[in-house]
Amino acid sequence: MKLTLIGTGYVGLVTGACFAEVGHHVVCVDNDEAKIKLLQAGGLPIYEPGLAELVKKNTAAGRLSFTANTAEGVQKSDVIFIAVPTPPLPDGSVDLSFIERVARDTATAMTDYKIIVDKSTVPVKTGEKVAETIKRYCASRVDFDVVSNPEFLREGFAVSDLMKPDRIVIGTRSPRPVAVMKEIYAPFNAPMVVTDINSAELIKHASNSFLALKISYINALAAICENTGANVQEVAAGMGLDERIGRRFLNAGLGFGGSCFPKDLSAFIKIAEQVGYDFRLLKEVQRINTEQMDRFIKKIIDTLWVLKGKRIGVLGLAFKQNTDDVRMSPAIELCQRLQKEGAILRVHDPKAMDKARAILNDATWVDTLDDVAEGCDALVVATEWDEFKNLDLDRARKLLTHPIMFDGRNLFDRVEMERRGWIYKSVGR
């Protein structure tokens, strides 16, 4: 099938590449001409495992192309996916101006029946507004359908999440686009949930908020574990074996970050408020997440006492492993708060150093993991990168003034660390 993706961020680019991989002909559109030039020249604006190979292969096969011209993208396909950003506004609500712009541009360029599919995460009832906008701005008065098809990919695992999805959600008002949507997704062999548009939009916000709730729940349990001598990982393992609960997203740590959970929680709370429901449960999820960082910083201060002038090595800057994304990263917040206390930082991340440089000042950027500890008073693990488990602990001990580690992601074995003579503080253990 011929498909157009408008927006070449994480969702648009990875979805476009995966659609091409299963045999569709895909045009990716972005109004950022520099980004399109980079993609046309074989470069990638983001790091995502497996993406470079997919883009290269499908571009060479002629199934994937890039353009900065929205009208060209709209006219080349019957199905137009909107995958543009929906950033937060200061009051927690969502800025829908990019979606509105694309709806207008698509309407102006349409000359025959189109299916307009929203993939961006949007508040419930956005689809209705998109449909109204298209109707208003479509001079040729052609028929169209609007579909809500939210995306559930996780950064760092985006290609595998897309190629092997848990479910495909198709929200629509009319039966006409359902067969086409099913055909597009047939190669992915996933269960399909067909709903009305509002329910599809809600499924996305409800899913992300529930996952964030799960993380805050385990982080609250971590606080209780610390006060009682229990071990949160064992509690999570015991809970997780109950299929109704599941072990995933029960990793205690520094709290959740990234470009989705914090924004989607605020948006969902705001939407609930607008429709007359005070979503206090989700406000508590936010509060626990903020407190989780406070408690970790306190742990560092309780151990090192005065941070002013202390040298701290920080492992990890990305908001989680396998990505170079530092937006709303707990690791960056941690660094900034340590700096505010007067600490001097040596920092390292396998992929996110370039992007972190733009938002983190006055740190020493260390290229090699095993050199971070040099001359430091303590090490802090801030991101759950698997690579950090390979840290040469004996070398790190020698490079540190004292063998102290604050592990915000529970990467190391507590008993083993203590046996090796480390002062080792982790989360909920």
Ligand code: UGA
């Ligand atoms: C999240 C959802 O998991 C995706 O399903 C969704 O499609 C995406 O948002 C989106 O809305 O686009 P993502 O933000 O890429 O994906 O990352 P996650 O893997 O969900 O992690 C989010 C944060 O939670 C990270 O800071 C991570 O470190 C933290 N986390 C995750 C924990 O602290 N503990 C856990 O057990 C799991």
